[in-house]
Amino acid sequence: MKIEQIYTGCLAQGAYYIESEGEAAIVDPLRETGPYLRRAHESGADIKYIFETHFHADFVSGHVTLSKETGAPIVYGPLANPSFEAIIAEDQQEFVLGKIRxxxxxxxxxxxxxxxxxxxDENGKDHAIFSGDTLFLGDVGRPDLAQKAADMTQEQLAGMLFDSLRSKIMPLADDVIVYPAHGAGSACGKNxxxxTVDTLGNQKKMNYALRADMTREEFIREVTEGLLPPPKYFPANVKLNREGYEDLGEILERGTRALSPEAFEARANETAAVILDVRHQDEFVKGHIPRSIFIGLKGDFAPWVGALIADVKQPILLVTPAGNEEETVTRLSRVGFDNTLGYLEGGFESWIASGKETDSLESEAPEEISEILAKKENQVFDVRKESEFAAEHLEDAVNTPLSVLNDHLAEFPSDKPFYVYCAGGYRSVIAASILKSRGIHNLVDIAGGFTAMKKACLPTTDFVCPSTRQS
Structure with a gap:
């Protein structure tokens, strides 16, 4: 028996390859099916089943394509209602895979x-659970995503989750291995x-939601409090996972068309496409196409695209580092953004060579603007999460998390300079690019973010500069 976790860091997502006696099963595959097909081919195994733990909201699964490519049936649990052919398993129904069940x-x-x-396992022993978004390590799945579809409140769903955990999962042996669908960084949970792998016994000790003496009311309160609004693309991903989607090969063919600067500009004007620049933030700061949006590949690329470009059908044109075109289109498709129309051939350098208009972003190191910030004459906006801001932040800064930036554009001053920072410089450049695309240009990015400000010993709350700390 083999179990392999195939983890994708930028989505904090775990898919699983299970094999026994030449038969394989895949749990919660990503949209690109190549890794699973290659893994089965390496072992000379046939993919017999594709198990889906639920209709995912944060990514588009590869179940439909993988089933077409292998002939393996898709398996869902009770109450699933996909638009395509699938096995809807009954509770406690078993599927044989080689010598295991x-x-x-x-x-x-x-x-x-x-x-x-x-x-x-082959000895009849409970070996592992693939828990999807029901049980995470340190947390459980948020109960607010399916309220509309279920015609229930988040409190009612949380109560059902309490019952599920205590009747189906917690009675299992402590040595059972837990393989969740997500890890830290996913928007599907809080904590x-x-x-990415643990034993159930350890989770019973570490996970607040599995406390043995926890009442139903306590569980509902603790699981539902502090939930941030889910990203706006989540419902669209659920729809794609339930109803099916376009083949990834067709999306790649369309999205990796090379466009000259002239063709790129014409396409942008014709389609009202978002120009998405995925280079490193330092390159974007130095120069970029006017009104383009920066979301760099080196960060949590796909989740930020989903959070900030709400419509998955939005036409997109790409500015990428050379050789990263296919990767970019693939990662966009993982979260349902399938309408990529092509990329700028030759990258930003070709845009410059063509003599077309460019823009840049004013960015200053903290030590260079410390005196200006000390006067507190200009507003400073912190675009980190609320929890990061609460822990420590620059004095008098205003917290405007990047995830909700589009809802607060009117709060940024238009008549004088203001400053923007995050933890290390990635999110603040995203924020600045969005503001500039909306015609707000009187801003300065604080290079290096809060990390650099602490090193420069700027006045922050809950932080004392080493040179002034009292014993």
């Missing part, structure tokens, strides 16, 4: 169809651990 445990709460798959 996989049992469907219906665990509603995150969504109504949410199902945990229990792997029973996930950085580890």
């Amino acid at each position: 996989i049992r469907a445990l219906h665990t509603p709460g995150h969504t109504m169809e949410s199902t945990t798959y229990l792997l029973i 996930m651990m950085k580890e």
Whole structure:
């Protein structure tokens, strides 16, 4: 028996390859199916089943394509209602894979169809669970995403999740291995651990939601409090996962068309496409196409695209580092952004060579503007998460998290300079690019973000510069 976790860091997502006696199963595959096909080919195995724990909201699964390519059926748990052919398993139904069995445990709460798959080894021993978004390491799935579809409140769904955990998962042995669908960084939970595999016994000790003495009311309160609004692209991804989607090969063919600067500009004007620049933030700061949006590939690229470009059908044109065109289109497609129309051939350098208009972003190191900031004459905006801001921040800074920036554009001054910072410089450049695309140019990015400000010993709350700290 083999179990392999195939983890994608930028989505904090875990897919799984399971194999026994030449038969393989895939749990929660990503949209690009190549890694699973290659893995099965390496072992000389045939993919027999494709298990989906639920209709994912934060990424587009590869289940439909993988089923077409292999002939393997897609398996969902009870209450799933896909538009394509699939096995809708009954609670406790088992599927034979070589010498092992996989049992469907219906665990509603995150969504109504949410199902945990229990792997029973060749000796009949419970070995592992593939818990999807029902149980994470350190947390459980948020119960507010499926309210509309289920015609229930988040409190009612949280109550169902409480029952699912205590009737289906917590009675399992402590040595059962937990393989969740997501890790730290995912928007599907609040407080996930950085580890991606653990034992159920340790989770019973570490996970607040699995406290043995926890009442139903306590669980509902703790699971629902502090939930941030989900990214706006989540419903669109659920729809794609439930109804099916365009083949990735066709999306890649369309999205990786090389366009000359003239053709690129014409295409942008004809389609009202967003020009998405995915280079490093330092390159964007130095020069970029006017009104283009920066979201760099080196950060949490796909989730930020989903959070900030709400419409997955939005036409997109790309400015990429050379050789990263296919990767960019693929990563966009993982979150349902399939309408990429091509990329700028020769990159930003070709745009400059063509003599077309360019723009840049004013960015200053903290030590260069410390005196200006000390006068407190200009507003400073912190675009980090609320939790980061609460821990420590520049004195008198205003917290405007990047995830909700588009809802607060009117709050930025238009008549005098203001400053923007994040933790290290990635998110603040994204924010600055969005503001500039909306005609707000009187801003300065604080290079290096809060990390650099602490090193420069600028006045912050809950932080004392080493040179002034009292014993």
